[in-house]
Amino acid sequence: MAVDVTQLRRSPLGHRYRELEELSALAPQATLAEEPPCTQLNLRVRPGSPPLDRVERALGVALPSRPNTVCESVDGRYATLWLGPDEWLVVAPDGTAEPVCNALNTALNTALDGGPGSVVDVSANRAVLRLSGPAARDVLETGCSVDLHPRAFGPGDCVQTMLARAQVVLWQRDDLPAYWILVRSSFADYLTDWLCAAVRAQTRGR
Amino acid sequence: MLLIECPWCGGRDETEFGYGGQAHLSYPDDPHELSDERWAEYLFMRDNPRGPFAERWVHSAGCRRWFNVLRDTATNEITASYPIDAREPVAR
Ligand SMILES: [Zn+2]
Numbered sequence: 001m002a003v004d005v006t007q008l009r010r011s012p013l014g015h016r017y018r019e020l021e022e023l024s025a026l027a028p029q030a031t032l033a034e035e036p037p038c039t040q041l042n043l044r045v046r047p048g049s050p051p052l053d054r055v056e057r058a059l060g061v062a063l064p065s066r067p068n069t070v071c072e073s074v075d076g077r078y079a080t081l082w083l084g085p086d087e088w089l090v091v092a093p094d095g096t097a098e099p100v101c102n103a104l105n106t107a108l109n110t111a112l113d114g115g116p117g118s119v120v121d122v123s124a125n126r127a128v129l130r131l132s133g134p135a136a137r138d139v140l141e142t143g144c145s146v147d148l149h150p151r152a153f154g155p156g157d158c159v160q161t162m163l164a165r166a167q168v169v170l171w172q173r174d175d176l177p178a179y180w181i182l183v184r185s186s187f188a189d190y191l192t193d194w195l196c197a198a199v200r201a202q203t204r205g206r
Numbered sequence: 207m208l209l210i211e212c213p214w215c216g217g218r219d220e221t222e223f224g225y226g227g228q229a230h231l232s233y234p235d236d237p238h239e240l241s242d243e244r245w246a247e248y249l250f251m252r253d254n255p256r257g258p259f260a261e262r263w264v265h266s267a268g269c270r271r272w273f274n275v276l277r278d279t280a281t282n283e284i285t286a287s288y289p290i291d292a293r294e295p296v297a298r
Binding site: 067085145146159161162167 | 214215216218219221222267268269270271
């Protein structure tokens with residue numbers, strides 16, 4: 001009998017839902033929440049190669065060639081984050097891992113001609129936190145050495161760096177600002193502890 | 207703390223990087239041809255200059271790519287940072 005694994009799935013921070021909701025009610029300047037699950041795929045393909053064109057067409061989104069930037073589909077359902085000169089993180093709607101993986105694999109294999117390339121489902125690898133509000137940048141700046149000032153970092157930018165000594169992918173979603181913080185699931189509790197403390201410290205007395 | 211320029215990501219804190227020792231050492235064409243002494247030299251012996259030194263770094267907390275850096279071992283000043291497959295810059 002086939003087991004519906006989606007019924008067994010637990011989100012890395014599901015047990016902290018209420019705590020985050022309460023904190024966000026107290027500190028609306030920087031609200032923190034776990035994003036609903038999404039599909040995440042690690043894609044590797046050689047830049048400037050025919051397979052890359054086919055992958056972009058299969059996905060309907062360009063693969064950004066400028067380091068540390070993101071391309072999004074018009075409907076916002078698909079996004080591609082630059083992770084390296086030949087590596088991207090594809091974010092897609094929850095439950096689409098299999099069809100998208102298959103489509104990308106076909107695009108890769110048809111045109112690879114034996115060249116290097118891969119697509120791997122890493123949806124369970126990282127938890128996704130959303131930190132948003134006028135004080136969100138102040139919170140991040142207490143634990144991150146990358147310049148997040150609007151002159152250097154804005155919507156559509158992403159960065160792989162350390163936040164409070166944990167490795168993260170940080171993606172600015174809009175001008176509010178809202179950020180997506182993608183962190184290894186095993187670090188999610190630790191980083192949430194740190195973020196909650198930082199939110200309290202940065203919003204105290206505001 | 208060094209501020210190291212990743213050729214892809216730009217300047218980042220040293221804590222995001224790993225060190226990989228002397229750059230531009232190529233694997234011997236035919237290791238079996240080497241005497242034990244020459245093999246040991248390839249494996250263990252490295253330059254240790256006082257001044258500019260071409261060395262490998264990896265941006266382990268960022269894009270995870272290896273690249274080369276020209277660093278002055280006396281002053282820690284970094285004068286160049288370039289892709290792993292590029293030649294060592296001549297202007298020192
Ligand atoms: Zn880098």
